[in-house]
Amino acid sequence: MAMRLSNSAITGLPGSIQGPTYDRAALTTGIVHIGLGNFHRAHQAVYLDDLFSKGLDHDWAICGAGVRAPDAGMRDALMAQDCLSTVIELSPEDASARIIGAMIDFVEVAPDNGPLIARISDASIRIVSLTVTEGGYFVDAGTGTFDPTHPDIVADAANPGAPRTVFGAIVAGLRARKDAGIKPFTVMSCDNLPGNGTVTRDAVVGMARLIDPALADWIALEVTFPNSMVDRITPATGDRERALARETFGLDDPVPVTCEPFRQWVMEDNFCNGRPRFEEAGVTLTSEVHTYERMKIRILNGGHAIIAYPAALLGIEYAHEAIAHPLVRGFFRKVETEEVLPHVAPVPEMTPAAYLELIESRVANPAVVDTTRRLCHDGSNRQPKFIVPSVRDGIRAGISVNGLALLSALWCRYCAGQIESGAEIAPNDPSWDMLVATAQEARSRPRAWLEMSDVYGDLAQMPAFSERFEYWLRMIWQTGTTATLETYIQS
Template identity: 70%
Template sequence: MTLINDQTDSAVARPGYDRSGLSHGIVHVGLGNFHRAHQAVYLDDLFAKGLDHDWALTGAGVRAPDAKMRNQLKAQDCLSTVIELSATGESPRIIGSMIDFVEVDETNGPLVAKMTDPATRIVSLTVTEGGYYVNPVTETFDPTHPDIVADGEAPDAPRTVFGAVVAALRARRAAGTPAFTVMSCDNIPGNGDVTRDAVTGTARLSDPELADWIAENVAFPNSMVDRITPATGDHERAVAAKYGINDPVPVTCEPFRQWVLEDNFPQGRPRLEEAGVTFTDKVHDYERMKIRILNGGHAIIAYSGALLGCELVDEAMAHPLVHAYFRKVEETEVLPHVHPVPEFTPEAYLELIDERFSNPAVKDTIRRLCLDGSNRQPKFIVPSIADGLKAGAPVEGLALESALWCRYCAGTLEDGTAIAPNDPSWDALVALSAEARETPVAWLSQRSVYGELAKNERFAGLFADWLGRLWSQGVTKTVEDYVG
């Protein structure tokens, strides 16, 4: 199957370079929508400038569902459809920066072999926020997780991406091949540091000497990545079909994108600054701004919007009460704890986020934002609460956000409509929400989410008050009380 044919609309942009001249340089694990709308697009833009054609992508995956994505992309010569959606129109393009996709195998032999190839100088990852085996209580890598223990016991047949990275680095060291750089593109604080802990921690279980070598010789640059990219469904496939593109896995996204990287690539890197990437040693400031304001903002509108009947993100932003709640929490409880970066003050960044969330063309869903709260809350909301409490600053709206999440996890809307499971721990959260209706502190006892916050009398009192109001007077009146 070819994406580009006689029926393809002339409005569809095509790779502006000869793909036959590309050669492999990067293995990327996790070919989801975000990667194909982000890293793959930056490289496509770079190649179109006639630069760095020896840095093409080879896709990879370590989960069974990745095999389906491989089959779909291989069938279309590893091309991807990316359609930017704005309020003024659509911009479809075909991305050609990926040239192959390694076979997905249970013990990851083909992946290890590709990473061992001397031409591989970067291994990049998008394996989701929850894919780094971090103990939520200690906030450090968990070497006791069964997946990691299995890789420690059978290092030559790894099941995880980190076990595969370790196996490839072992082989490269034995062959005298320099180590590749491991570059996380996941949306977690200090993603490079977290990835280093996961790789060295996995190695230490089977080969402590190798773990020390990795710590000394492998670069793990921190990064901040950003682009709103909805999941693919019938709507997205229909948009692609409108342009004569028969793609089962097209990607739609907003026009905005951002990538901030530490410049730590001992084996070289593509000149991504020529495609708009910011290289800086202040990644953490960018990261804090994005995670607190954008990702935290998603959580703020997610549960209030869902419980008030909103299905789409722009619909929630157009809801007067949800929008007023979003603005008040951001302005009074989030922004005071965010540092400016060269491009933005926190106030200017909030205005950008307000505009991006309100984009009616993207069709991002509230349900997607509500997904996996047990993994997202401790990263996107709880740090702002902790900073506010430490500073003696307002946290009322953030406490209400926690109460709205708890109310959402009760599993029903106010009219009794069931909420479909939307968290890996959904059943446990539903049971805990029922318990919290009578004993609110039970919800805060989730140490993996709240840490020691359950012991903070101020926050626990605010949470209990808001949760009681949500149950006694309903969502609308409760949010109105906060907004004033």
């Protein structure tokens, strides 16, 4: 019979499963993390678990939190197992499981975020960290800055005592600390965003400025927002992953996490109220985060899109099968080498070309079972951050953006709502209905797609990109994905 996780049960874990080697009862909370998805539990929580296992910094345990109604389901699942998480690392050769104990509590999820605000108002909380997805920062894609006119932000500014957004809650917590004379906390984004700390600072200060300009000035002066780069491939959890935990490791966990063995965390050492000794757990602390970040976001996150959209249209379900397909791999290698790598600088440990080889090997790992659907998700938020910057760099440098234009055409074709077999694509973007309508219009008028200024800005007016996009979109509809990829690869 499979074992349910609990503090008492983990003392009897089989030798093949690693559990906490520290006394969880002696941990105290120093971090509130908002957004308890799979990535956080396979990344930040693992680094802290490693740190605690060294006997260090036991006053920096995690308290989970959420600001959306669905977060309550995760809270219920984790609280039922004493906030323990199963993390299963999948290499091509084998799988290994460990139980992560770095999180010890989970704040009640409430519409007005009252419990969250109360928790982060407490002086014991010195870091508030976030994984709220790339689209959760209220960025105006046209300007690249915080959008104070977003309806959710306007609503929070009008009712700051009962905010519904993460940034409204953070501002309310900081306001309470300022009023009480308590030192503020660091706000630490762990999302895949270029300049994630800067983007977070803009959102928090911008939210505060709508409520109380003096508070905004205090936050701008006293609160720090370290930039960071985070990396680990972490698929969604489904029946397959739950069965793996149960049948391979004898663990009855409704929310296990699977991930690749590789992980990386690069961060600025910019904390206003102390921090754990992250470097003792393998975190790279550096002032050059943006160089690491550009390499990762352009090559890996952008590469996911390059792989996923043609593969999905061809009916390929898994990422490792996609990269094994000669046309998809050929497309990936040609676009990355000719149009992405020229705009990426090396880091001390890695050249862009070597990093591309690493990424290909990671995507090819068949044990991870990552889906092309997951990699296609939320293109309306990911394309402006992961692809469009490479397009703009290429245009400025006067080099080809032909393959990146083809990628945008493939995304447009995907958003038309059917793969080439005729099978329907289930909604896969927060703006799916709008994207489908626009993609259908673009079939006869391709420029309609590029007129989505929140994604493309003014690229519709740049012939080096727009003319190639129109050429490729018409070819995809006329001859299909296979023939179009062949034409591009042979060009």
